[in-house]
Amino acid sequence: MNFWGRFVQWVTNWDMWLAIALTLAGAWVVIRLSRIGINRFIKGSGRALTLRGILYSLVKYSVIFFVIINILDRIGFDTRSILAGAGIAGLAVGFGAQNLVRDVITGFFIILENQYTVGEYISTAGVQGFVEDMGLRVTKIRDAGGQLHIIPNGQINQVTNFHRGPLLATVDVPIAYEEDLDRALTLLERVCQQVAEEQKELIVSGPQVLGVQNFGPSEVVIRIIARVRPMEQFQIERLLRRRVMEAFNAEGVEIPYPKQVMFMSGLTKEENRPYGVETARG
Structure with missing residues (x-):
């Protein structure tokens, strides 16, 4: 039989094509059912999600490998020789797939x-x-x-x-040199107690006022810290800044901003006082 005759016989082999179609349909059903089963029996988040993904990948690729071998066998390829030669081919491919092997390991x-x-x-x-x-x-x-x-x-x-253990929320509060430091510290302690009561679910320990952290050009910097649940540090920092601002505004405590003061030569300090000029707040 010539080539075209064999080709026509192969194309019109409806039993073979039906078997291949049933194999593909069965593989699709197995993959779908495996995903449903894995999601049903392995519940939860975090590591459970990871395990679900790994198991599903293993099932999917195993089924795909089986389907490919089955289809090749039905088409007429000698899959035993293919599998026997896979060791030699794998050795050859391995030299070009070192990155893939490293990724998997x-x-x-x-x-x-x-x-x-x-x-x-x-x-x-x-x-x-x-x-x-x-x-x-x-x-x-x-x-x-x-x-x-x-x-x-x-x-x-x-x-x-960033999800393994409490994280540190840090807020630096500037205080003008002219302010009463003890009074400002008392206000900050009060703010810390208020925030601790409001956010019991998110705060592990604190907030607490550590004290003076730094001296700036026009301010004393006071640091507040708190230990919070993972990834909640930004929310707690924003809340602390808001509560500090509200408390300082209510008590008239000045938060410093850039200033320029001009002194006229030949005048006393008292005479120069009216010439103080404030720049735009930064």
Whole structure:
């Protein structure tokens, strides 16, 4: 039989094409059911999300590999020789796939050591953001600007995880040199107590007034700190600044801003007082 005759016989082999169609449909059903089953039996967030993604990937790629071998076998390829030669081919491909192997091995140890999980905020490979997805080969991170960064696991050499333990909220409050320091410290202590009562769910310890942190050109800087739940430090810092501003306005405590004072030569200090000029607040 010539080539065209064999080709027509192969194309019109409806039993083969039906078997292939049933194999593809069965694979699609298995992948869908596996996803539903994994989501149903592995619930929760964080590490559970990571485990779900890994298991689903393993099932999906295993089914795809089985389908490819099955289809090749039905078409007429000798899959046994293909599988037997996979070892030699794999050795050859391995020299060109070192990065892929490194990514997979690194991903395995990231998961094994629980360095981070889906939903946590991390900094790695020059990127900061929330982990949206992670697998054996890549980690997907969404930064504050909304960009999605897909990082091969082999490039992840160091990880800073912002979700493991309380974080520090820090607020520096400037006080004019002319103000009564003890009075300002008392007001800040009162503000700290108020915020601690308002945010019991978010604050682990504090807030507390550490005291004078620095001396500026026109201000004394007082530092307030608090230990808060992961990723809540920005909210607590904003609330502390607002409460400090409200308290200072109510009690008439001046928050310093740039000033220019002109002195006329030959006049006394009292005579020069009216010439003080304030610049725009900065």
